[in-house]
Amino acid sequence: MLQRYGERVHKIAIDADFTCPNRDGSKGRGGCTFCNNVSFSPNGRKPPPLTEQIAAGRRVIRKRTGARKYLAYFQAYTNTYADVDQLRQLYDQALAEPDVIGLAVGTRPDCVPEPVLDLLDEYQQKGHEVWLELGLQSAFDDSLRRVNRGHGFAEYKTAVLHARERELQVCTHLIIGLPGETQKHCEITLKRVLELGVDGLKLHPLHVVKGTQLANEWRRGEYRPLTLDEYVDTATHLILRTPPEVIFHRVTGTASRKILLAPDWCSGKWLVLNRITEALHRQQLKNNHSLIPADCKEPPQWNSSARPATYHL
Numbered sequence: 001m002l003q004r005y006g007e008r009v010h011k012i013a014i015d016a017d018f019t020c021p022n023r024d025g026s027k028g029r030g031g032c033t034f035c036n037n038v039s040f041s042p043n044g045r046k047p048p049p050l051t052e053q054i055a056a057g058r059r060v061i062r063k064r065t066g067a068r069k070y071l072a073y074f075q076a077y078t079n080t081y082a083d084v085d086q087l088r089q090l091y092d093q094a095l096a097e098p099d100v101i102g103l104a105v106g107t108r109p110d111c112v113p114e115p116v117l118d119l120l121d122e123y124q125q126k127g128h129e130v131w132l133e134l135g136l137q138s139a140f141d142d143s144l145r146r147v148n149r150g151h152g153f154a155e156y157k158t159a160v161l162h163a164r165e166r167e168l169q170v171c172t173h174l175i176i177g178l179p180g181e182t183q184k185h186c187e188i189t190l191k192r193v194l195e196l197g198v199d200g201l202k203l204h205p206l207h208v209v210k211g212t213q214l215a216n217e218w219r220r221g222e223y224r225p226l227t228l229d230e231y232v233d234t235a236t237h238l239i240l241r242t243p244p245e246v247i248f249h250r251v252t253g254t255a256s257r258k259i260l261l262a263p264d265w266c267s268g269k270w271l272v273l274n275r276i277t278e279a280l281h282r283q284q285l286k287n288n289h290s291l292i293p294a295d296c297k298e299p300p301q302w303n304s305s306a307r308p309a310t311y312h313l
């Protein structure tokens with residue numbers, strides 16, 4: 001984005017008051033076993049008007065980073081789960097803000113019918129930056145069933161092929177640490193995602209939060225969360241197997257301490273980012289990987305005010 005726009009472009013997270021077909025009964029009830037939407041949507045219900053959310057996000061991000069351009073990131077729940085006219089109204093409203101140059105739309109792979117993709121393509125044709133963010137989590141149908149996703153890999157494949165026909169940019173979300181999965185599962189998932197073609201990836205550790213089915217499984221000892229070492233090892237393994245043109249939008253995720261049950265390292269992202277950066281640096285010394293700038297002799301430290309711009313993370 002820095003190269004494309006000559007300046008930082010940041011996402012402003014928006015909760016547009018959608019629900020999810022895996023919660024309201026049309027695909028399933030209860031949602032994914034790990035899902036408590038508060039864990040990635042701190043606004044809670046009922047969200048403020050869209051323009052207020054953008055204004056608040058802009059204030060915080062501009063103060064912290066100096067950014068002057070933004071993507072409206074429709075994040076909470078399933079942001080294509082409405083009819084096209086309603087979606088158009090919402091997306092138009094976000095794009096009416098003069099410094100909002102595009103959209104990132106988070107959704108499920110089984111919730112992007114062709115009319116919705118045509119709508120996103122319209123924005124792209126008008127010159128807006130458009131990202132379709134698809135929550136796949138795993139390419140293994142058994143794993144998806146186990147966490148009650150309500151869709152399989154086939155739906156993801158269809159969504160990606162239709163999106164790519166329109167040259168829409170796709171960012172795929174993957175979870176590391178799903179019940180029953182090992183690093184090998186994650187590696188095969190990545191391989192299948194790369195084979196279909198993808199422009200961006202988000203990696204996320206599976207965390208156990210209050211009010212979820214996964215929390216019950218964890219209490220009964222049926223689910224063991226990853227250790228920090230295991231997460232760092234697998235995330236690094238995946239990053240090193242991804243071609244440099246695929247952008248990592250995120251390599252870890254956090255949950256608020258108020259709802260996080262386990263693992264406790266999921267409450268802070270800087271520790272995890274620094275550990276991944278150090279692991280990549282060690283690999284660089286061994287294998288001369290192009291992810292790390294050649295003149296970078298020591299791994300930089302990430303914190304709330306320092307974000308090494310030359311790392312592709």
Ligand code: SF4
Nearest residue numbers: 020022031032035077
């Ligand atoms: S698809 Fe997303 S919003 Fe719906 S239940 Fe699963 S994680 Fe939650």
